Amino acid sequence: MPPRILRLSLVLWWVVTLLLPGLPLLVLLWGWHGVREPGWLLTAFPGLPPETRLTAGKSSGTLALGLLALVPMLAALWHMRGLFALYAASEVLTPMAARRIRAIGVALALLAVAQTVLPGLQLLLLTADNPPGARIVSIALTSEMLWLALAGGLLVTIGWAMTEAARVAEENRGFV
Amino acid sequence: MSEVEIVVRLDVMLARRKMRSRELAERIGITEANLSLLKSGKVKGIRFETLAAICAVLDCQPGDLLEAIPRES
Numbered sequence: 001m002p003p004r005i006l007r008l009s010l011v012l013w014w015v016v017t018l019l020l021p022g023l024p025l026l027v028l029l030w031g032w033h034g035v036r037e038p039g040w041l042l043t044a045f046p047g048l049p050p051e052t053r054l055t056a057g058k059s060s061g062t063l064a065l066g067l068l069a070l071v072p073m074l075a076a077l078w079h080m081r082g083l084f085a086l087y088a089a090s091e092v093l094t095p096m097a098a099r100r101i102r103a104i105g106v107a108l109a110l111l112a113v114a115q116t117v118l119p120g121l122q123l124l125l126l127t128a129d130n131p132p133g134a135r136i137v138s139i140a141l142t143s144e145m146l147w148l149a150l151a152g153g154l155l156v157t158i159g160w161a162m163t164e165a166a167r168v169a170e171e172n173r174g175f176v
Numbered sequence: 177m178s179e180v181e182i183v184v185r186l187d188v189m190l191a192r193r194k195m196r197s198r199e200l201a202e203r204i205g206i207t208e209a210n211l212s213l214l215k216s217g218k219v220k221g222i223r224f225e226t227l228a229a230i231c232a233v234l235d236c237q238p239g240d241l242l243e244a245i246p247r248e249s
Contacts, residue, residue, distance in 0.1 A: 174220030176210045
């Protein structure tokens with residue numbers, strides 16, 4: 001196994017191992033501040049109608065919806081950690097490695113969906129009690145989300161291909 | 177499943193040539209563990225390169241090492 005695969009896998013394993021607890025901690029700390037100071041909503045959602053009432057309840061609900069995007073993010077990091085551990089142990093062409101790659105792809109695709117849908121739901125929550133004509137529902141498609149969805153689809157496809165490669169490698173291991 | 181199975185007679189040739197498995201493994205460049213698997217027939221196949229190396233070291237033909245026998249039903 002080329003040493004560069006082992007070295008980089010080990011470095012990246014440490015990076016995601018630190019991110020896994022670090023990311024939720026940062027989000028929770030930022031959220032804790034946000035719940036107590038609903039004014040952050042004006043910065044995060046600059047297009048809010050002036051009639052919108054900013055309350056601690058809405059702030060908490062908006063944060064909770066935003067936290068849902070954390071789930072696929074952490075899932076992706078978890079499977080990346082598992083994949084880097086396999087690569088660092090020279091287990092490259094194995095069914096487990098292929099499963100990890102597929103799982104990362106699924107997580108990235110779900111993250112793209114979450115980042116597309118959740119901001120619209122947050123706006124709906126914030127403006128639901130506004131007078132008619134001042135309520136907002138929006139869905140924004142950005143190039144970043146498109147690339148994220150494509151990357152997810154690509155990894156799922158590569159994961160399927162790697163399953164075949166792992167099968168062939170296993171077959172070859174049976175030859176002396 | 178095939179009606180015939182391939183049996184490896186490597187242990188017979190090693191005995192005839194009075195050679196130990198470890199020495200053969202070292203001379204043909206495979207691990208002793210893999211050679212043991214080959215002797216016991218617990219491999220999916222053998223590469224021509226390995227077969228040629230064994231024949232060269234043991235001075236024999238592939239037919240001396242491999243035998244096709246009817247599979248027991």
